[in-house]
Structure formats: structure tokens, C-alpha cells
Amino acid sequence: MSDIRLAWRNIWRNRRRTLLTAASIFLAIFLALIVRSLQIGWFDNLTKIVVQSYTGHIQIHKKGYWDDRDINNSIVYDDSLTRLVGSTQNVDKTVPRLEYFALSSFGKLTKGVLLAGTDPTWEDALTHLSARVVSGRYLDPAGKGILVAEGLASFLGLHTGDTLVLLGQGFHGVSAAGKYPVSGILHFPSPQLNNQMVYMNLAAAQDFFSADQRITSLSVTLVNPDEINATLAGLKSKTDGNRYEVMRWDEMMIEVMQQLKVKTAAGMIIIAILYMIVGFGIFGTVIMMTNERMKEFGVIVSVGMQKRRLSVILVLEMLLIGLTGTLAGVAGAMPIMIWFNINPLHLWGNMAQAFISYGIEPLMPLALKPGFILSNVVSVLIIVCVTCIYPVRKIMKLKVAEALHK
Amino acid sequence: MNIIEIKNLTKVYDEKTIPVYALNGVNLSFREGEFTSIVGPSGSGKTTLLNLMGGLDAPTSGEIVIDQTDITRLKSRKLIDFRLRNIGFVFQSFNLIPVLTAKENVEFIMQLQGVNREQRDLRTLELLKSVGLGNKINARPGKLSGGQQQRVAVARALASKPKFILADEPTANLDSKSAENLLEIMEKLNREENITFIFSTHDSRVVAKARRVITLEDGKIVGDVLKNSPPKPPLPLGEGTGR
Numbered sequence: 001m002s003d004i005r006l007a008w009r010n011i012w013r014n015r016r017r018t019l020l021t022a023a024s025i026f027l028a029i030f031l032a033l034i035v036r037s038l039q040i041g042w043f044d045n046l047t048k049i050v051v052q053s054y055t056g057h058i059q060i061h062k063k064g065y066w067d068d069r070d071i072n073n074s075i076v077y078d079d080s081l082t083r084l085v086g087s088t089q090n091v092d093k094t095v096p097r098l099e100y101f102a103l104s105s106f107g108k109l110t111k112g113v114l115l116a117g118t119d120p121t122w123e124d125a126l127t128h129l130s131a132r133v134v135s136g137r138y139l140d141p142a143g144k145g146i147l148v149a150e151g152l153a154s155f156l157g158l159h160t161g162d163t164l165v166l167l168g169q170g171f172h173g174v175s176a177a178g179k180y181p182v183s184g185i186l187h188f189p190s191p192q193l194n195n196q197m198v199y200m201n202l203a204a205a206q207d208f209f210s211a212d213q214r215i216t217s218l219s220v221t222l223v224n225p226d227e228i229n230a231t232l233a234g235l236k237s238k239t240d241g242n243r244y245e246v247m248r249w250d251e252m253m254i255e256v257m258q259q260l261k262v263k264t265a266a267g268m269i270i271i272a273i274l275y276m277i278v279g280f281g282i283f284g285t286v287i288m289m290t291n292e293r294m295k296e297f298g299v300i301v302s303v304g305m306q307k308r309r310l311s312v313i314l315v316l317e318m319l320l321i322g323l324t325g326t327l328a329g330v331a332g333a334m335p336i337m338i339w340f341n342i343n344p345l346h347l348w349g350n351m352a353q354a355f356i357s358y359g360i361e362p363l364m365p366l367a368l369k370p371g372f373i374l375s376n377v378v379s380v381l382i383i384v385c386v387t388c389i390y391p392v393r394k395i396m397k398l399k400v401a402e403a404l405h406k
Numbered sequence: 407m408n409i410i411e412i413k414n415l416t417k418v419y420d421e422k423t424i425p426v427y428a429l430n431g432v433n434l435s436f437r438e439g440e441f442t443s444i445v446g447p448s449g450s451g452k453t454t455l456l457n458l459m460g461g462l463d464a465p466t467s468g469e470i471v472i473d474q475t476d477i478t479r480l481k482s483r484k485l486i487d488f489r490l491r492n493i494g495f496v497f498q499s500f501n502l503i504p505v506l507t508a509k510e511n512v513e514f515i516m517q518l519q520g521v522n523r524e525q526r527d528l529r530t531l532e533l534l535k536s537v538g539l540g541n542k543i544n545a546r547p548g549k550l551s552g553g554q555q556q557r558v559a560v561a562r563a564l565a566s567k568p569k570f571i572l573a574d575e576p577t578a579n580l581d582s583k584s585a586e587n588l589l590e591i592m593e594k595l596n597r598e599e600n601i602t603f604i605f606s607t608h609d610s611r612v613v614a615k616a617r618r619v620i621t622l623e624d625g626k627i628v629g630d631v632l633k634n635s636p637p638k639p640p641l642p643l644g645e646g647t648g649r
Contacts, residue, residue, distance in 0.1 A: 009505035299501040302462050304490025304518045304566065306483060401463035404497065405453075 003309070007316035014289075018321055021285040025325025025380055026332065028278040032271045032376050033333035039267045040367035041341070043260055047225075047249070049361065050256065052127055055249040056095065056219030057228055058235065060085065063245045065216060066252060071100040071171055074214040075244065084238050085220060090231040095122040095219040098205045102168030102176065104198065106156040113152060113198045115166065117205020126221055129186070129199065136160030136184030144204055145183025151195035153185050160184060164198070170209035178208050189361050275383060283387045286318060290391040297395055298403025311392040315385065322384035326377050340366040409569050409602060410436040410459060415468035417454050417625075428454040430625040432468070436570065439600040441593065443613050446622035452606035453574055455622065459604070460493050460572045461485045473569060490518055494563030496573035500555040502547040508534060508558045509543040515565040533561040537591050553584025560592060570602035577609045589615050 011018045051057055060081075065073040075081070077096050085094055098117040103110055120139035124130045129147075130138040139147060148158055158164060162182050170176035180200060188194040206212055222231055228248060235246045250257045300310055344365035346352075352362035412434040419426045429451045436442065444452045457463040459470060461477045469476050472492060480488055502511045509530050516526045534543055537557040547555050556576060563571045573592075577585035593615055595601045605612055613619055621629030 006503075006505070013505060295501070296503070299497065300503070301486060302460065302489065302495055303515055303562070304486060306486050399463075401457040404457075404462065404501075 003313050004316055004320075007313050007320055010313070011317050011321055017285060017288065018324075021282060021321050022325035022328065024278050024281045025322060026329040028274050029326050029329025029376060029380060030333045031274060032379075033330065033373060034336065034366070035267050035271060036372045036376065037333070037337045037340075037366040037368070038364060039264055040369060040372055041344075041365045043264070044367055045344075045361075045363060045365055046256065046260065050253055051221070051225075051249050054127065055252055056093075056126060057222045057225055057249055058220040058232055059247050059249075059252060060218040060220065060235065060239065061216065061245050061247070063241070063243055066245060066247060069099075069216070071098075071169075071209055071211060071214075071216065074098065074171065074211055074216045075218075076213055077215040077218065078213060081218065085218065085235065088231060088234045088238060090222050090224055090227050090234075092221045092223045093122055093125050094221075095119060095126045096202055096215040097123075097217050097219065098202060098209065098211060098215050099217065100168065100209060102166045102198075102208075104152070104156065105165040105167065106158050106162065109156050111152060111155055112196065113166070114196045115168070115198045115200065115205060115208070117200055117202045117208070119202050123199075126219060132186040132188060133184045134187045136182065138184055139199060139201060140183065141201065143183065143201070144180060145200075146180040146204075147184045147186050147197075147199040148182050149194045149197040150185050150187045151191065152197070153182070155195070158182055158185075166198070166208065168209070171211035171214060174210040176208050176210065180204070275379060278380070279383045279387065282318070282322070282384055283390070285321070286387045286390055289317070290314070290394050294394070294398070294403045295406045297398055298400045298406070301395075301398060302400050302404065307395050307398060311395045314391045314395065315388045318384045318388050318391075319381065322381055326380050330373060330377065337366045337368055340364075341368045407438055408435045409438050409473060410434070411469070411471040412459070413469040413471070415455075415458060415470065416466045417451070417458060417463070418466045421466065427625045429458070429465070432625070432627055434620070434627065434630075436602065436604060438569075438602055439596065440570075440602050440604065440618055441596045441616055442604045442618040442620060443616035444604065444606045444620045444622060445608070445613055446628075448608075450622040451625040452622055454625075456572050456574050456604070456606050460495060461489050490515070490566060492566075492569045494566060494568035494571035496556070496559050496563050496571060496576045498575040498578045500547070500552065500559050500579070502555055502558055502562070504547050507544045507546050508539055508550065508554075508561075511547070511558055512561045512565050515562055519566055529565065530561075533564055534558070536564075536595065537561045538587075551584065553580050553587055556580060556584070556588050557591060560588070560595075564595070564601065570604060573603060573605045575607055575609070576605060577607065577612055582611075585609065585611060 060075075062073045062075045082094070085091055096119055100115060102113055102115045104113045120141050124138065133147065134150060139145065146164065148164065153159070156164070160182050163179050164182055166176070166178050166180060168176040186197065186199070188197065200208075202215070206214060220235070222228060232246060232248055239246060297310060301307055344363040347362040347364055412432055415429055415432040416427065417429040419428055432455065444455060446452050454463070458465050461480070465478055468478070470478055475488065477485060477488060503514065506514060512530045512533055513526050516529060521529075531540065531543065534540055537560055539554060539557055539561070542550060542554060547558070550558065556579075560571075577588060580588060589611060592603055596603055605616065607613060617633045619629070619631045619633070620627060
């Protein structure tokens with residue numbers, strides 16, 4: 001009879017109590033996995049959307065640009081920068097952009113816009129911008145046509161084929177003015193972007209702002225986003241730190257990250273409370289299992305089992321109950337996580353509006369990562385081990401003669 | 407040859423408040439192959455003496471030498487190991503492990519000793535047959551009568567091939583038939599295999615079967631009788647009786 005078999009038989013002495021304890025662990029693991037899966041799924045979705053719709057995983061700017069996003073803080077975009085970035089391991093795509101504010105005018109109406117000059121091919125590869133075209137067509141790499149966001153077009157009364165007048169201040173204060181045919185209308189979920197974005201070819205933007213060969217940012221996407229830190233370090237080491245700043249997407253989106261951290265912390269507190277309740281439940285079982293068997297422990301030690309080995313059997317018993325509940329919890333949560341990973345939840349009402357206001361599509365896919373599943377399993381097993389301190393102490397301090405007369 | 411030597415053994419409870427002398431300067435020795443009863447009224451110190459002889463409790467003073475080892479000086483781990491290899495126990499309320507079958511309960515001790523599976527199986531079967539339970543090897547304690555459980559307990563006590571077996575009121579929870587049956591088995595094991603049994607008991611049947619009867623009163627030995635020899639006169643109180 002191995003210790004583990006003995007432990008397994010012992011836990012089924014009181015079937016109802018074991019099942020109740022395992023059920024409480026099941027519930028805790030089940031809820032914790034669903035909550036964490038939602039959190040991580042939301043975080044991953046947000047990351048994907050932020051990265052894919054705007055920043056890329058990493059951006060390179062002129063040093064100080066992110067704090068003062070002025071066209072005069074632009075950099076020269078030439079072959080040397082392209083080669084340098086392109087030769088860095090894990091870099092997938094790069095998208096050069098020249099972004100600055102301008103005034104748009106159509107008919108009798110005017111409105112401030114964010115004008116983004118970009119490489120249409122690479123932009124589409126990064127942000128799938130062409131998929132946002134709701135009327136007209138996507139940017140022609142050789143043409144002068146522009147894309148206007150739907151909200152802005154609606155405000156100005158613009159349609160494809162109309163001409164938009166743009167006015168502004170270019171590089172080093174040069175006046176910028178031009179007329180551009182609207183080749184397409186774009187839709188963004190974020191009202192902020194939907195009411196102000198205008199896209200044109202990079203060359204056209206450089207011409208408009210008199211910023212020949214200049215860009216304000218170079219977005220970089222990675223082959224493996226999990227290795228972002230190594231790639232960031234590689235890019236930083238290759239670029240002149242006095243001239244360039246190389247930033248991760250989350251460094252640029254500080255507000256979004258803070259919101260995320262608050263929500264993640266709230267979720268973690270809920271899980272912590274859940275585990276605390278379960279911990280006390282397990283502890284109750286441990287106390288009962290220990291105290292009702294003190295005489296038996298006395299017998300076992302009296303016939304020759306070392307107290308340490310007996311303690312191991314007790315810990316094994318609790319771990320087996322913990323594992324039974326944990327594995328059942330994982331088994332219960334997995335189908336739900338898999339289903340909503342493949343078919344994300346479509347949010348509605350205020351929640352959906354909140355997502356949209358952040359520029360995020362109101363979808364909530366559940367994450368499926370072994371890391372957080374394992375960490376929850378380990379957390380429960382640690383709780384079980386902590387509760388086992390009580391019986392282990394009891395056994396190590398056991399006075400056999402006293403125990404035998406209980 | 408003496409297998410147990412007890413010298414000036416004293417056990418005091420509540421030393422710091424009102425001292426209660428459970429044993430007071432007991433001197434005793436036991437030879438191999440004895441079949442001895444320790445008798446006396448409740449509270450006379452029978453169980454305390456057995457607990458101390460079995461290393462289940464620590465004396466306040468005195469020595470218990472078993473096979474040239476003073477067990478009162480052994481540390482907890484060594485004492486447990488000593489018990490495993492030298493002493494068998496039979497308890498009043500059987501105290502089998504409820505989740506193990508009769509076979510597994512007996513085998514358990516040998517497993518702790520590190521005996522290999524083949525030898526364990528052979529000896530377990532042999533022991534259970536010797537106590538008349540060859541047909542109950544796979545029954546759990548809950549499916550056995552009190553007498554059968556106590557017989558399994560005897561087989562378990564024998565499993566480690568101990569130098570002696572301590573039995574604390576082994577018949578107290580048994581009906582007369584089961585008690586008779588158990589006593590016959592233990593007597594037979596004593597007679598045929600020279601196994602040493604030391605009982606504490608109130609049961610006159612056990613006393614009748616015993617070949618030596620030690621009487622305790624207020625923690626002192628007041629009588630020590632060998633059945634085949636005239637009874638020794640009890641020593642004055644406080645001095646204990648040696649052999």
C-alpha cells in the first residue's frame with residue numbers, strides 16, 4: 001500500500017465532506033479561470049487592436065516627439081533607418097507615418113483634422129485600413145486621393161469624389177495648403193478617430209507639409225510579440241539614443257494601460273477574496289480531518305510510522321482533494337473558455353459604448369493561455385499546502401499516549 | 407534471559423501543581439517467552455506502565471532497558487524506529503486502520519520495516535491463518551466482528567517479529583466467546599512460538615491463563631506471582647518488586 005493509495009482511501013472515508021470541499025475548490029477555480037480568462041482576453045484583444053489599429057508593437061521617433069507631437073520633431077526617413085530596423089531580429093513590418101494637425105474645409109464648413117501620411121501598402125498590412133473603407137476605394141499608392149473618416153465626412157457633408165481643402169502649418173512653419181479628392185470614406189469604432197482622421201499617401205503628406213523625406217514615426221510590428229523586450233533592446237542599441245526614442249506600445253498608451261491595470265487589479269482582488277473564502281473552507285476540512293483522527297494518528301505512530309511520513313500522507317490527502325477540485329474546475333471552465341475564445345462575446349449597452357469610446361471593438365474573447373490556468377491551479381495547491389501546516393504541526397507535536405486515550 | 411529491565415521507574419502527572427504518582431519507583435524484569443498479566447484497580451498505573459514499556463510515553467525518572475537499549479534516552483525518531491522493530495501492540499479498542507483490509511493492516515507494519523512484497527505476502531497470509539482469519543484477508547475492519555478485529559490486531563502486532571507484545575486490556579471490548587478464542591490464540595502463539603505477551607487486564611479469564619501475575623496498586627507493585635511457583639510476598643510499599 002503506497003502512501004498515495006492510503007491517502008486516496010482516507011479522503012473517501014467521509015465522502016460527503018470530501019465532495020463538498022472539492023466542490024468549493026471546483027467553484028473557486030471555475031470562477032477564477034473565467035474571470036482571468038475574460039481579463040486576459042480583453043487585455044490581449046486591446047493590445048491587438050491598439051497595435052494593429054495604430055501604434056504597432058514599437059515606434060521609433062525623434063527623441064522627445066511623444067511628449068511634444070510637433071511636425072518639427074520629425075526624423076529623416078531614408079535607407080539607413082530602413083536597413084537598420086529591417087536587420088533587427090524579430091522585426092516583421094515597418095510603417096512610416098507623417099502625422100500632424102491641419103484644418104479641413106468643404107463648402108462653408110471647416111474642422112480640425114489629424115492628417116496621417118502613410119505608405120498605403122504597409123499601412124494596410126499593419127492596420128488593415130482598407131477593411132475600414134465603407135464607400136469609395138482604398139488609397140492608390142501613386143494617386144493623390146485621400147481617405148476621410150465617416151464622422152468627419154458626415155459633418156462636412158463630404159462624399160467620395162468631392163474635393164477637400166486642407167490648410168495648415170508645415171515643417172519649420174511653412175504654410176501648407178492643398179486640394180485633395182476624396183477617394184474613400186472610412187469607418188472607425190472610436191468616435192475620436194471617426195471624427196478627425198484623414199489619410200493620404202506619405203509622399204503627398206510630405207509635399208503638403210513641405211517635409212521632404214521626413215516622418216514623425218516609424219511603426220514596427222514583430223514576428224513574435226512575446227519577445228518585444230529583446231527586440232526593443234536590439235533597436236535601442238542600434239539607434240542613437242540622443243536622436244531617437246524607441247518606445248513600446250504600452251509606453252505610448254499610458255492612459256489605456258492605467259485603465260487596464262485598475263481593471264486587472266479589481267479582478268485580482270475578487271479572485272483573492274474567492275480564494276480566501278475557499279482557503280477557510282479547506283482549513284475547516286483540515287481541522288476536522290485532523291482532530292477526529294488524533295487517536296488513529298497515535299496508533300499509527302505507536303506501531304512504527306515516523307511522524308514525518310504520517311504528515312506527508314496528510315498533506316497528500318489534502319493535495320488529492322485540492323487536485324480533484326482543481327482539475328474538475330479546469331475541466332468545467334475549459335469548454336466555456338474555448339467556446340468564447342473562438343466565438344467572442346458581443347458586448348452591448350453601456351459596456352459596449354465604453355469599449356467603443358476607447359476605440360476598441362465591443363468584443364470580449366476569452367483567453368486560452370496555459371500560463372494563467374497553471375498559475376490558478378498552483379495558487380489553490382499553495383493554499384492547500386498552507387492549510388496543511390496545522391495538521392503537520394499537530395502530528396509533529398503528537399503525544400502518542402495522550403492521543404491513544406482520546 | 408531478561409528482555410526488559412525496568413529500574414526505579416516513576417511517572418508523575420501534574421508535576422507543577424498537585425503531583426500524582428502514576429508509577430512510583432517500579433522495578434521489574436521480564437524474560438523471553440513470558441505470558442504475564444498486570445492487574446490492579448483502575449488508576450493503579452497498569453496502562454501507564456505499558457505505555458512506558460512501549461516507549462509511548464516518557465517517564466519522569468527511571469530506566470527501561472530493552473535488549474541493552476535504554477529506551478528512555480532515545481530521541482523521538484529513533485524511539486519510533488525502535489518500536490517498529492522490537493515491540494508489538496494490541497489495543498483495547500483494536501485500532502485497526504479502517505481504510506485498510508485485514509491483509510493490508512498486517513502488511514502495513516512490514517511495509518514500514520521495508521520488507522519486500524513477496525515476503526510480506528507470505529508472512530501476512532501465514533499470520534492471518536494463525537489467528538484463524540485466512541478467509542477474511544480482504545475484509546475491512548468495518549466488516550469484521552470485534553473478536554475478528556482483535557485477532558487481526560494480534561496478527562499485526564506479530565508482523566514485525568517483535569521481541570514482545572504489549573496488550574492493553576485486549577479482551578475488554580470482546581464478548582466472552584471472542585475473548586476466550588483470542589486468549590487461546592495468544593496462548594498458543596506463546597507456547598508454540600515462544601512469543602512474549604504482557605497484558606494489562608481486569609479480565610479474570612486473562613489472569614487465569616497468565617503464568618505470571620503482577621499486581622499494581624497506587625503506582626507500586628504489590629504482588630508478583632509465578633503460577634508454577636509459590637507466590638512471592640509483596641515488598642513493602644514504595645520499593646517495587648523485581649525478579
